[in-house]
Amino acid sequence: MSVLSGIRVVEFEAIGPGPFGAMLLADMGADVVRIDRPVAPGDLGPKMEGPRINVVGRGRRSVTLDLKKREAREAALALIERADVLIEGFRPGTMERLGLGPDAALARNPKLVYGRMTGWGQTGPMADRAGHDLNYIALSGVLSGIGAAPDAKPTVPLNVVGDYGGGGMLLAVGVLAALVNVKNGGAGQVVDAAMTEGAAQLGAIFWGLLASGNWREERASNMLDGGAPWYDSYRTSDGGYMSVGPVEGRFYAELLEKLGLADAALPSQHDRKGWPAIRAALEAAFAKRTRDEWSQAFEGSDACVAPVLSFSEAPGHPHNRVRGSFVEVDGVMQPAPAPRFSATPSAVPRREPARGEHGAAALRDWGFDAEAIDRLRLQGLGFQGAA
Structure with missing residues (x-):
């Protein structure tokens, strides 16, 4: 039944x-x-x-x-x-x-x-x-x-x-x-x-953000639309991509640590004027390894990072296989x-x-x-x- x-x-x-x-x-x-x-x-x-x-x-x-x-x-x-x-x-x-x-x-x-x-x-x-x-x-x-x-x-x-x-x-x-x-x-x-x-x-969340002054109507200028460098995808050395989304400060700190940027002199996470510098640092870091290498590096991490899989790749991912997704x-x-x-x-x-x-x-x-x-x-x- x-x-x-x-x-x-x-x-x-x-x-x-x-x-x-x-x-x-x-x-x-x-x-x-x-x-x-x-x-x-x-x-x-x-x-x-x-x-x-x-x-x-x-x-x-x-x-x-x-x-x-x-x-x-x-x-x-x-x-x-x-x-x-x-x-x-x-x-x-x-x-x-x-x-x-x-x-x-x-x-x-x-x-x-x-x-x-x-x-x-x-x-x-x-x-x-x-x-x-x-x-x-x-x-x-x-x-x-x-x-x-x-x-x-x-x-x-x-x-x-x-x-x-x-x-x-x-x-x-x-x-x-x-x-x-x-x-x-x-x-x-x-x-x-x-x-x-x-x-x-x-899109209900965005009307709330707009009403509270926390959303700009210019595309790619906000936290959740690719404007923030810590909510985007980054190209790897083999042409693949990794998705990155550590909205919370503790998860963002873990991202920087895994990327070897914990001691870098980067602007603070929510400093909009500093976003271009953060993005450039993330782009350079992800470009050093392949998608699979980064996937392994972030295995078990709370940095909110996952590989961007194709339709044909998704069924073979271990998580999806275990769940029978x-x-x-x-x-x-x-x-x-x-x-x-x-x-x-x-x-x-x-x-x-x-x-x-x-x-x-x-x-x-x-x-x-x-x-x-x-x-x-x-x-x-x-x-x-x-x-």
Whole structure:
């Protein structure tokens, strides 16, 4: 048994944050059935060279429906009737036009948690506009603080701030909170998760720092944005990098000791005017050894130093190996389910299903008998496997 065993989720095919939220629920044991289009859309998400391996699609089963057809929409409602959660990531109004919006879904299933994932939110003057992660975090204010120098343009980060941290993870938190409300006797409801708002929440600390006068809005001029020399990464002799982050004075002292700079005549840690001199000293010190040599030198240290690992290197690090932080699924290395549960641990996930794969088994598990499955098939629901 996993922590969400017994929870049924209907997910409508999408890209990015919605599927990530569904992945988190599936990782924790929810039974997620994804409604896919009969044929893969030709213009959904970034173009890929060769086959697409979608780790975010793991852990669920698939049925196919052409939602442009009335009969198929009725089949979707039959699934929604038996679900605890619905997840969709279309533009606002799309599900309503299909006859699958919150009013229709909650009329059929009053206990349903209806999760909606968008960039701008369901309302507001920009709600109907297209966008991607970079646009959403730009509007949130967070992108303005990411960059290499005060006069440099904002740096394009990986799409973890908007799509995944501020999007799919926010959606999952909202869905779980609404589920608790239902389990406590409350009604079903809509969860409106917007990446702009999720990204803003991830940056909550900076609004506090700004209000207290402890944050400058010039990029790379603060303690946590690369402005401070003791919160940055440094190139090693072999071209690798070490991350350095000893914010506290005692940890900073240990950093200087490990680097052989304890007796150097350096400015004090928080003397902004002295930061260039400290940075130059750290750059020169780290350039003397390889990344692996520095990793060994800081082994067991509280100096807040760690090697910058590539995606392919991270699973092999001893700490990650001991914890089992990564798993291999059908030959694809990927992050293991998290967080950890002591009494109801998450299982190793299944790979992403092909369109319609295991759909018949999913329908049986959801309580559809052979007659009902045949009726759904006539309404356009497609799946692999005998009913």
